[in-house]
Amino acid sequence: MIYKVLSSIDKKVNFEVAQAHCDIPCGIYDPHRAQLAALTVIRMVDLMEGLVKEHKTDTLEFQNSMSRYVAVKEEHAEICKHEIRVIWGDYLKANHLEKYPQVHGLVHKIMQLGSKARQTADRETAVNLLDAVNEFAEIFWDTKGVKTKKVKAPYKPEELVVYPDL
């Protein structure tokens, strides 16, 4: 009961969060979720562009579909940023940062692109976000000594994604 009340209030006011870092699932890091989220952002922009071209914009159906696409784009741009922040903050250690001194700049670039992808419906921005996340994924897998390959995602938007070559 109290939990439900707090949870409802939380959804509106967004309580502060305290991190209980690095625990049972610790050691399980993978940039794949960030890559999927970046792909989703591109896909949503494509769907939004398609909707504008193919449908009247003053219908309830248009408004409903557009709202859903925007909401999903927002959510996944944020998921992308979150996933990268976790790997950057929790997984990467001092020795990694010495070996890949570009990481801080790259993560900052991803944060900026993620925000821009939320603020705009610009496909180029969304693709740039994926490219930056792919670059981060290459570094991540290199820290584990795992080679990577860049292949086209077998689903729309069919953009290039870095996968571990296991």
Next chain:
Amino acid sequence: MFRIIRIAGNSLYPKIKPGDYVIIYKPPWLFNSIIRGDVVVFNQRILGRMIKIVDSKNTEKGELSVSGLHSDSTNSNSFGVINKEDLIGKVIWHIRGNK
């Protein structure tokens, strides 16, 4: 003086699970009142706002050593001791989620 905090992460699992809420309290005498085993919320310079269990207190230096409930949790061995100025509060009430 009182704050509501939502928990993320599993460091204190199963005592406190991700998604649970805690009410924390920060009176002026907070540091003096803390004893081993208390659950505290604090600001860590690099990792941000965190919640951990107090392992030990150095009253002279005004420092706490903290840890989680798992061997692979981050703790004071990895990020250092917590200065009393960085304390945000002590957990006085834990509201569990439904999980």
